[in-house]
Amino acid sequence: MxxxxxxxxxxxxxxxxxxxxxxxxxxxxxxxxxDASAKRDIRSADEGGEVSIPLHGIREPSFHHGSGGSRDHxxxxxxxxxxxxxxxxxxxxGGGGGSEGSPEGGGEDAFRFxxxxxxxxxxFLDDLELPDLAKRRLVEGADPAWHRAGYSVAGTPSNLSxxxxxxxxxxxxxxxxxxxxxxxxxxxxxxxxLEGQPGSEEQVAKLKAELAIQLRRSQRIPWIDxxxxxxxRFEPVPRPVARAVMFCLMDVSGSMTxxxxxxAKRFYxxxxxxxxxxxxxxxxxxxxxTHEAAEVDEQTFFHSxxxxxxxxxxxxxxxxxxxxxxxxxxxxxIYAAQASDGDNAAGDSxxxxxxxxxxxxxxxxxxxxxxxxxxxxxxxxxxxxGPTDLWRTYEQLVSAGAPMAMKKVRNRRDIxxxxxxxxxxxxxLEEAKA
Amino acid sequence: MNAPVSTPGLLYExxxxxxxxxxxxxxACEKVAVRDLGLDFYPNRIEIISAxxxxxxxxxxxLPLFYRxxxxxxxxxxHEALYRKGLRGLAYEIVINSDPCLSYVxxxxxxxxxxxxxxxxxxxxxxxxxxxxxxxxxxxxxxILDYLxxxxxxIADCEDKHGEIAVERVLDSAHALMNYGxxxxxxxxxxxxxxxxxxxxxxxxxxxxxxxxxxxxPERANQAIGADEVERRRAMxxxxxxxxxxxxxxSAPRLAPWQREVIRIVRNVAQYFHPQRQTKMxxxxxxxxVHHRILNTLHREGQLSDGAxxxxxxxxxxxxxxxxxxxxxxxxxxPYALGFAMMEDIERICREPTEEDREWFPDFAGSGDxxxxxxxxxxxxxxxxxxxxxxxxxxxxxxxxxHLKDDAAQPVLRVDAMHDERGYRRLRRxxxxxxxxxxxxxxxxxxxxxxxxxxxxxxxxxxxxxRLLEEQEARQVLRHLASLWSYDVxxxxxxxxxxxxxxxxxxxxxx
Numbered sequence: 001m002x003x004x005x006x007x008x009x010x011x012x013x014x015x016x017x018x019x020x021x022x023x024x025x026x027x028x029x030x031x032x033x034x035d036a037s038a039k040r041d042i043r044s045a046d047e048g049g050e051v052s053i054p055l056h057g058i059r060e061p062s063f064h065h066g067s068g069g070s071r072d073h074x075x076x077x078x079x080x081x082x083x084x085x086x087x088x089x090x091x092x093x094g095g096g097g098g099s100e101g102s103p104e105g106g107g108e109d110a111f112r113f114x115x116x117x118x119x120x121x122x123x124f125l126d127d128l129e130l131p132d133l134a135k136r137r138l139v140e141g142a143d144p145a146w147h148r149a150g151y152s153v154a155g156t157p158s159n160l161s162x163x164x165x166x167x168x169x170x171x172x173x174x175x176x177x178x179x180x181x182x183x184x185x186x187x188x189x190x191x192x193x194l195e196g197q198p199g200s201e202e203q204v205a206k207l208k209a210e211l212a213i214q215l216r217r218s219q220r221i222p223w224i225d226x227x228x229x230x231x232x233r234f235e236p237v238p239r240p241v242a243r244a245v246m247f248c249l250m251d252v253s254g255s256m257t258x259x260x261x262x263x264a265k266r267f268y269x270x271x272x273x274x275x276x277x278x279x280x281x282x283x284x285x286x287x288x289x290t291h292e293a294a295e296v297d298e299q300t301f302f303h304s305x306x307x308x309x310x311x312x313x314x315x316x317x318x319x320x321x322x323x324x325x326x327x328x329x330x331x332x333x334i335y336a337a338q339a340s341d342g343d344n345a346a347g348d349s350x351x352x353x354x355x356x357x358x359x360x361x362x363x364x365x366x367x368x369x370x371x372x373x374x375x376x377x378x379x380x381x382x383x384x385x386g387p388t389d390l391w392r393t394y395e396q397l398v399s400a401g402a403p404m405a406m407k408k409v410r411n412r413r414d415i416x417x418x419x420x421x422x423x424x425x426x427x428x429l430e431e432a433k434a
Numbered sequence: 435m436n437a438p439v440s441t442p443g444l445l446y447e448x449x450x451x452x453x454x455x456x457x458x459x460x461x462a463c464e465k466v467a468v469r470d471l472g473l474d475f476y477p478n479r480i481e482i483i484s485a486x487x488x489x490x491x492x493x494x495x496x497l498p499l500f501y502r503x504x505x506x507x508x509x510x511x512x513h514e515a516l517y518r519k520g521l522r523g524l525a526y527e528i529v530i531n532s533d534p535c536l537s538y539v540x541x542x543x544x545x546x547x548x549x550x551x552x553x554x555x556x557x558x559x560x561x562x563x564x565x566x567x568x569x570x571x572x573x574x575x576x577x578i579l580d581y582l583x584x585x586x587x588x589i590a591d592c593e594d595k596h597g598e599i600a601v602e603r604v605l606d607s608a609h610a611l612m613n614y615g616x617x618x619x620x621x622x623x624x625x626x627x628x629x630x631x632x633x634x635x636x637x638x639x640x641x642x643x644x645x646x647x648x649x650x651x652p653e654r655a656n657q658a659i660g661a662d663e664v665e666r667r668r669a670m671x672x673x674x675x676x677x678x679x680x681x682x683x684x685s686a687p688r689l690a691p692w693q694r695e696v697i698r699i700v701r702n703v704a705q706y707f708h709p710q711r712q713t714k715m716x717x718x719x720x721x722x723x724v725h726h727r728i729l730n731t732l733h734r735e736g737q738l739s740d741g742a743x744x745x746x747x748x749x750x751x752x753x754x755x756x757x758x759x760x761x762x763x764x765x766x767x768x769p770y771a772l773g774f775a776m777m778e779d780i781e782r783i784c785r786e787p788t789e790e791d792r793e794w795f796p797d798f799a800g801s802g803d804x805x806x807x808x809x810x811x812x813x814x815x816x817x818x819x820x821x822x823x824x825x826x827x828x829x830x831x832x833x834x835x836x837h838l839k840d841d842a843a844q845p846v847l848r849v850d851a852m853h854d855e856r857g858y859r860r861l862r863r864x865x866x867x868x869x870x871x872x873x874x875x876x877x878x879x880x881x882x883x884x885x886x887x888x889x890x891x892x893x894x895x896x897x898x899x900x901r902l903l904e905e906q907e908a909r910q911v912l913r914h915l916a917s918l919w920s921y922d923v924x925x926x927x928x929x930x931x932x933x934x935x936x937x938x939x940x941x942x943x944x945x
Contacts, residue, residue, distance in 0.1 A: 002480070002534070003479075003481075005481075007541055014489075014490045014506065016507075017493060020504035020598070021504040021511065022507070023504070024504040025504075025508075061907040061914070063875070063876050063907070063908055064876065064904055065903065066902055067904075069899050069902065070840065070842065070901070071899065072837060072868070074868055075835070076833045078834040078836040078852060081852060082852060083856065087838070087849065089845070111508075111512065112512075114514060114515050
């Protein structure tokens with residue numbers, strides 16, 4: 001009889017099988033991931049979790065009996081039946097306890113299982129071809145962090161490195177042959193023992209001379225010399241501000257359809273995932289506007305409808321207020337994404353432009369404007385739709401050198417290319433400025 | 435964590451355990467198993483694993499090492515989802531039919547559960563594996579672990595050489611036919627240990643051999659092939675053949691040697707599991723009866739505290755719970771419930787038989803010690819024959835069995851037999867049939883290859899009781915079969931009484 005402890009064996013023995021399974025069911029899982037992420041909040045979009053895929057795609061077939069024919073069941077727990085009784089067939093056809101045939105032959109069942117966060121994200125992004133965003137530069141914050149950086153010969157006593165100092169001291173003492181205290185003590189003891197004994201005067205005198213040399217040497221060579229002393233050195237390293245806030249601005253007036261909102265939501269989701277990978281802590285502020293703006297929660301933001309005119313400047317004003325109240329630009333990285341169908345009241349353009357240039361853009365790390373439209377709206381041959389009011393306003397700002405990005409999105413497919421392009425542009429812009 | 439035992443005689447106290455506790459429990463159980471039950475078992479090896487490792491083991495059909503395939507990943511994902519939601523607990527143990535006998539026990543188990551598990555698996559199942567005739571004849575307990583190691587390495591090698599996808603394709607196809615990869619009716623000596631070496635010899639031999647499929651001699655045109663010619667051909671191909679995978683491995687014309695070996699691996703694994711399918715009920719009944727006897731004996735002798743026995747009984751009763759057929763929890767007959775009930779019933783017949791028992795079981799009614807009868811039953815029978823031999827009227831009444839006839843041609847279901855004087859024998863026969871794989875699985879055989887024409891492979895399903903195959907899945911399996919055979923495949927469903935063809939499925943190999 002043997003007892004073995006296998007608990008310390010490497011875990012994840014089934015990982016290769018799992019990878020094979022995910023590869024096998026990739027298209028199905030991807031579809032499920034896409035569906036699942038559409039249903040989720042922005043904030044939980046990139047968490048792993050349960051997905052369900054249709055069973056037929058990953059079925060392992062085998063020969064078995066179909067329905068029909070004659071079959072026998074022996075069942076336990078008879079209560080009132082007697083031999084020869086006739087029982088109405090249950091409507092589903094399977095019978096009270098179909099023991100074979102029915103499990104596979106019956107309704108198409110879904111297969112549910114749990115994906116890890118990494119698996120979910122890689123499938124989610126794989127589907128949408130997320131560009132390699134980690135290479136893009138983001139503006140770093142100004143608050144420096146102190147990092148250890150070797151040793152120095154100067155510094156404050158609190159940074160004294162005792163170990164390093166004593167190591168230097170020891171090697172110097174060995175190199176200069178400073179006598180050890182034990183060696184001196186041993187010499188003294190020997191002298192004391194020999195002294196007074198007849199015939200040992202010569203020997204004692206020799207030892208005393210040596211002792212004198214040793215003592216002189218230990219006085220001349222200090223235990224710790226200033227050249228031994230070392231201090232821990234620290235270097236300032238610029239540290240990115242670890243917190244970011246993401247402003248979602250959206251026009252929710254009647255002209256924005258659910259489809260358009262869905263496009264916007266996808267864009268926000270991507271930006272959120274992106275920021276989440278860079279920053280430890282990401283806040284989201286939702287500001288919706290018609291002819292007036294308000295900060296709302298996500299549910300209201302995406303799903304409640306409002307009526308009214310369209311004044312974009314109100315949203316910017318609201319954002320400015322929130323920034324001033326809660327998110328000082330020195331402590332927060334501020335990102336803003338605005339989604340709109342491009343409508344704006346005629347007299348508001350001036351005010352919008354001024355607010356952006358003077359207040360919002362200087363505080364922001366990044367400002368993106370995406371204009372959503374219906375699929376098929378553009379590209380009507382012969383009838384090109386002219387640029388919208390907001391587009392024209394922003395275009396002027398960008399051509400004047402304002403650090404913002406703008407893009408049109410008509411279709412789900414566009415989201416990723418646009419997202420990538422926006423960030424590519426940002427990189428180029430910065431390099432041009434640098 | 436070495437809990438001091440304050441009451442003399444107790445094996446342990448409280449829920450904590452360590453290796454020396456396990457050792458004490460094992461030794462105490464062993465003493466009872468040998469002295470009181472007369473069991474004969476392989477040496478034990480007990481391995482402690484974590485919950486995650488238990489899930490891992492589930493995913494590869496309980497085997498400690500297994501080749502890689504996506505379907506195991508699928509199972510793992512499924513079990514994990516259920517487990518995480520708390521819909522399903524994990525088994526307390528997994529036991530492998532090997533010599534020495536491996537039992538995996540979970541670290542989360544309390545000391546009492548460990549005692550239960552050791553008594554159940556390390557002695558109950560272990561005795562059954564070592565003594566049951568089907569296991570003895572059809573599996574090679576000594577060689578299985580080495581063989582699995584070889585299989586895992588071989589398939590990983592193939593993946594390196596030929597790519598994951600190519601290997602997966604063969605495995606998928608072979609898995610679809612796994613139930614038809616077993617020799618059911620004639621026995622071959624099995625020695626898994628030398629499989630690896632034989633693999634090489636086999637290839638060399640095959641390359642030298644004449645394959646009738648590749649005969650390129652011109653056919654005598656327009657000459658009817660005599661009946662003896664057909665017989666000769668069928669004999670050369672060893673037809674008819676119930677073991678479809680075996681046939682493919684030996685005769686499929688266009689498989690590469692490594693593909694044949696992969697099929698052989700799947701076939702050997704199927705063969706290894708075949709006895710388990712046939713003896714599930716008895717095996718669990720035997721193990722449950724053994725742990726029940728051992729734990730009760732230990733308690734009587736003061737080695738197990740009252741609390742520990744109650745905890746064990748709690749687990750025991752939930753394992754042998756049998757819901758009625760109209761209960762929403764009903765999902766077939768619980769093999770633990772029926773198995774344990776039968777063993778207990780045999781014990782009752784041996785110790786306190788009624789007149790009825792004496793009439794039904796004159797051989798052993800009133801024999802006193804039930805163990806010789808039980809040991810005989812455990813070694814010489816499988817589920818189907820065990821029920822036919824040992825299911826008593828008393829137990830049929832207790833379980834309130836009844837036999838329901840479901841004929842699709844009739845508008846209603848009919849109660850054909852119940853637990854009364856007139857019904858006992860018919861009821862017992864019907865129940866036994868439910869445990870007979872030959873009746874449960876469609877009877878499909880390879881019958882011929884059309885050598886004169888396009889090398890079409892012809893299979894036959896001998897339809898029993900008018901039960902035809904589920905068509906969609908049958909076609910999927912046939913597609914797998916065709917991809918291994920590389921030519922067209924035809925499956926004929928025939929009525930064995932008249933020989934009339936009821937339905938045909940023809941499938942071409944995927945291009």
